[in-house]
Amino acid sequence: MESNKQIEGLRVAVIDDEPIACRQIQRGLSKKRYDIETFADGESAIKRMHQAPFDLILCDLRLPGINGLDVLKTVKERYPRTEVIVMTGYGSVDTAVEAIQSGAFHYLAKPVKMDELRSLAAQALEKVRLIQEKEALKKALFSQSRQQYLIGHSPAIQEVLGLVKKVCSLNCNVLVQGESGTGKELVARALHFFGIRRQHPFICFNCGGFTEELIANELFGHEKGAFTGAVDTKIGLLEAANRGTIFLDEIGSMPPSMQVKLLRFVQERNLIRVGGIQAIPLDVRLIAACDQNLKAAVKSGQFREDLYYRLNVVQIELPPLRNRKDDIPLLIHHFLSKYSQRFGKPVSEVEPDALEILMQYPFPGNVRELENIIERAVALTDRQTVGPRDLPGDLQQLSISSLESGHWLSLEEKEKEYIQQVLIKTGHRKTAAAEILKIPRTTLWRKMKRLGID
Ligand SMILES: Nc1ncnc2c1ncn2[C@@H]1O[C@H](COP(=O)(O)OP(=O)(O)OP(=O)(O)O)[C@@H](O)[C@H]1O
């Protein structure tokens, strides 16, 4: 096997049992700067293909071992994007027709004319290049649409953004904590896509609800024959994320035995596939997320302390939406424009009554819940605004119970409401809030506890 590494990176295989024919074609194409490999039979070309696929195969129809038509069929089945040009001796027109019907790009009559060869190869490779470009574009668009920006002007979100900017290009592990729907994955994506690893993979894995074996298999991969059913070697997600980032969601539910394995990986920066013996060095940044307090899980013995400190080099805490209500109007605006665009409906505003309801609602599902509410409202409304009736039933109830005339708040309820308003105004800085309320900080803290304000 000879190889001609060239700049364009398009890979071409020539399969012919006559070495002279191979050499001629190779010479004929070499001006085109392709990366060309030659093979005397179909089997060895297919074997090589499994290691490094070809973009174009020029294949003689009559070959020792499997014939050219079988090579074509195997290639088209397993590598549909590879183009195949078959070469036929005279008198085999029927086979050439069959080859075209089986997906060959074209056929060349032997002896091969160099001009014809070059022109056909260039056409086939142009097709390959266009498809590759289209796919790259699709991928880029997809990752762009997934890579939205964190919206919010509350001090809490500004602090998160500051931290993201500071650490996105560092290699330290990050632990992101926050209730469900607060934007943990969004932060992990921002850390990856704003950082120096953005050209490399970002891979998410949710550790929740899996057994140790399953997680180990997914993260570390396995060697062929590691267990019944392991018919092939499989690369794990950590290996696939090499030079990029892995996002380990719900890290708190990782079984203890798996935590040991992960710790080993974090410390050694290499892994051994399940059933393997060889350590594979890797460069992967770890971002872990947890919707409970992981420190508490350490205290109660559910999470390893050593792993906790390894993962928690930098911690990013996402506050629940009810504690940063001043972000609600901005988020509403963001989601209105997102969904009005998606649904092709010019909905640009939320009516004051609806906004009042949304400002009161505590959002147990956080930003995700607000997003769903706006998506639904944009889908339902037949005006250019969102009104109370476009909101879910239980939220409409909220408006009736609290806004209806005749509903009087108790002193305690009023006190709670007022403290909450002051907290929002001060961006949850308790010292500043206590100053406005003219009470000591400890009194404020006690009141918040009693009234259930967090
Ligand atoms: N600050 C924000 N700005 C814009 N969109 C946000 C913000 N925070 C969250 N979102 C949106 O809310 C949804 C939920 O966010 P995400 O999936 O990151 O939350 P999560 O914390 O990972 O939730 P879970 O714990 O349930 O997995 C996403 O559609 C995300 O784009």
Ligand SMILES: [Mg+2]
């Ligand atoms: Mg998530």
